[in-house]
Amino acid sequence: MFFQWNHCPNAKASGFLEQHARLHVKCLAHDFEVEVISEDCDYREVCDRFEPDLALFEAGYRTHGSTRPRITGTDAHPGIPKIALHNGDPWCDRRAGLLADMDGWGIETVFAIGTATPGYTPSLAGRCFVWPNFIDPAVFRDYGLEKVVPVTLTGQVYGLYPWRQAVHELLTERYVCLVTPPFRYEDAAARRMLAGGAYARALNASWLSPSCGTMGHELVRKHLEIPGAGCLLVTERIPVLEAAGFLDGVNCVFADPPKLVDKVDALLAEPDRMREIIAAGHALVHARHTLAHRPQIRQWFDLSRNLKDGARIVQEDVFGPLRVATAEEGMVGLRLPTTGLDRAALRRAEQCLARGRVDEARAAFEAALDYVAYLPEARFGLARCDLAQGRVTAALARLSALIATTLKDYGAARPDPVEWAYYLAALLAAGHREAAIGLRSAYPELDHAELRLMRAALDRLADRPVGPWSVAARPATSLHALPARTPEMHSAWLVAIQSLNGQPPSGGRRGTRLHLRWQGLAALDRALRRLPGGVIRPRVPPAPGFGYLAELRDAVGRWLLPPLVRRRLRALAAQAAEITRNGPRIRRSRS
Structure with a gap:
């Protein structure tokens, strides 16, 4: 199922x-x-x-x-x-x-x-x-078409595809190319994209087509679709392709951008040699990488x-x-190395953070974002840099955006536990003491070592501690792996980020307008939680930076719209029946 x-x-x-x-x-x-x-x-x-x-x-x-x-x-x-x-x-x-x-x-x-x-x-x-990934051999096959296109270029060309970016300009300046628009998947125009049999036939009529494994050195569908349709795959050498059975000059061509033009020139000068490589690539994919495999x-x-x-x-x-x-047998698992360019940038960033070189860490996190603008590890890393440099407003904005992606855009029932713990810490560093204390009991089923430390710190600040917190049989899984900290190390870190952001260790003053606003949102959220099914309760927490009231308005709209639409349709149907009975003399409403 x-x-x-x-x-x-x-x-x-x-x-x-x-x-x-x-x-x-x-x-x-x-x-x-x-x-x-x-x-x-x-x-x-x-x-x-x-x-x-x-x-x-x-x-x-x-x-x-x-x-x-x-x-x-x-x-x-x-x-x-x-x-x-x-x-x-x-x-x-x-x-x-x-x-x-x-x-x-x-x-x-x-x-x-x-x-x-x-x-x-x-x-x-x-x-x-x-x-x-795999191919459907009924679609990506040799259609026996004449090779009339020297080079076919498909797909998007931006920071996620550094090798493709480098070779795209080299090929289009020097060869006759079939180039498709770089459609975004979520756009309606993407329905015009060459796909399925049409895409396979275009490849079958082409001599060669380049593809890369993105900055993550990943096996993408094009790696299999190009040779599977009887076209020569030109690509970069990465471990996963060698694991898949691809060999340079045997069933594909590996080429670095500086040597690409020379390799393509040599291949186009020897069509019989190209046909041999194309046939070997086709045989490899159909022998090892179809849905049957x-x-x-x-x-x-x-x-x-x-x-x-x-x-x-x-x-x-x-x-x-x-x-x-x-x-x-001990530790046994995948032997494929992780060679992604963004991972290398993240490793550099973490090393710099561990040594206190925050500016260098920030630059490395931003370099990772140049590959993928929404990369969560890099966005979270920049929030940590913000806290370490007294930029708590920026940290709150980054953390709330990360959490909203999971809760609002995706629709998950709970946030990442480490991101939530750091959001509570950022609230404290910004002086929103009561908001942080009140939110410590949100997502009570969420358990993680980092969140336990944060809740314990907030319990110590609260007039009425909620803890001790229960420890789940299996703590929640987080996207972020941080070094383990003792309670003393965590407390020292909290004091440091509060001091950097101009807040006393007690976490700021009480009785502010924001505190009163947060109390109102929390009371409203508790009331909505009691409604059956939680149909109009927003997915985001009642906290600063999440637009709780706007989300509530949208949720109420989604809940009320179907009955209103049904009533309007019934009214239009009755009006249409009246027009049918009495002719066009009936004046229709402007709506």
């Missing part, structure tokens, strides 16, 4: 993305009988109806016009194994939502389409397996049913089979 997002609710979602969503179902159907659920539902009722052997939940998707189904009652039927599918980039800012979903649904295991995902989210170590989810299901105590399921090769490892 596949709980998949609704990827075709309106004209905003591109046909390209819809095709890939359908392809996931087609691949699963190779190994399972698949029932797809894409609407709001009750898990217990659906399981009672279909009696599934396995429940798969799509999560962490970055919207693009698709809608996320609301699934309730996921604690029912504990005997049915549940796994998540991260259908998103390894660096996606919806990963915090993925982690929240997994915690809320009681899911331990996740499969990711990104080969770099395990390295990008270390908190999932040992629980994340890769279900790599992605049984990892079925392998996990079969292995998990007979797993003995102490044993675990491991994946050592992103394209190879899963197997059972015993406790005696």
Whole structure:
């Protein structure tokens, strides 16, 4: 049973993305009988109806016009194994939502389409397996078309694709090229994108097409679609492509930008040699990378049913089979290195922060954002730099924006625990003592070592401590891995950031206008929490920087709109019937 997002609710979602969503179902159907659920539902009722052997939940998707189904009652039927599918980039800012979903649904295991995902989210170590991209061989095949296009260039060209940026200009200045517009996936215009059979035929009529693994050195679909359609793949040398079986000059061409033109000139001068490489690339993809070669989810299901105590399921090769490892084998896992350019920038930033070189850390975090403007680790890192440099207003803005992405844009039930702990600390550093104290009891089910330290500090400041806080059997998973701190180290840090931002260690004055406003929002939120189903309670917390009242207005609008629309439609239908009976003399209202 596949709980998949609704990827075709309106004209905003591109046909390209819809095709890939359908392809996931087609691949699963190779190994399972698949029932797809894409609407709001009750898990217990659906399981009672279909009696599934396995429940798969799509999560962490970055919207693009698709809608996320609301699934309730996921604690029912504990005997049915549940796994998540991260259908998103390894660096996606919806990963915090993925982690929240997994915690809320009681899911331990996740499969990711990104080969770099395990390295990008270390908190999932040992629980994340890769279900790599693949092609449908019925679409991406050799159509036998004449090669009439020297070079075909498709896809977006910006900071996420540094190699593609470098070669795009080199190729378009020197060769006849078929160049498609760089459509954004979430734009309605993306429906004009070459996709499916039309895209495959364009590739089949082309001699070569370049693609890169993004700044994250990831296996993307183009790496497989280009050779799968009988076109020469020109790309950069990265570990995942070598793991996939690609060899320079044998079944593809690896080229650094400075040497690209010379390599392409030599290839175009030898069409027979090009045909040999094209044929070898086509054979590789159709022998190893079609939907028939992605049984990892079925392998996990079969292995998990007979797993003995102490044993675990491991994946050592992103394209190879899963197997059972015993406790005696020690640490066994993916051998693929994490070589993403953004990860290198983040490592430099963390090293600088640890040594107190905050300006250098800031520059490195900003360098990571040059690749992906919404990269959550870099945005969180800049908030930490802000706190360390007395820029608490900027820190609050960054942290509230991060949390709103998870709660509002994605729709998760809780924020990232480390981001929430730092938001409370930033409130304290900004002098919003009462707001920080009041919000310490928000998300009471959320447990994390960093959040425990922050709550304990706020308990000490409060007139009526709420603690001691209970410790969950399994603390919530965070996107951010920080060095462990003792309570004394945490207290010293809080004093330091308050002092840097001009606040006394007590956390600021009480009785301010902001405090009174926050008290009103908190009282309103408590009242809305008591309403059945929480249908009009905003997803964001009643705290500074989240636009709580605006969110409440929108929630009320969504709740009231359907009845109003139904009443208006009934009125229009009655008016139309009156016109039919009495002719056009009836004056229609302006609305």
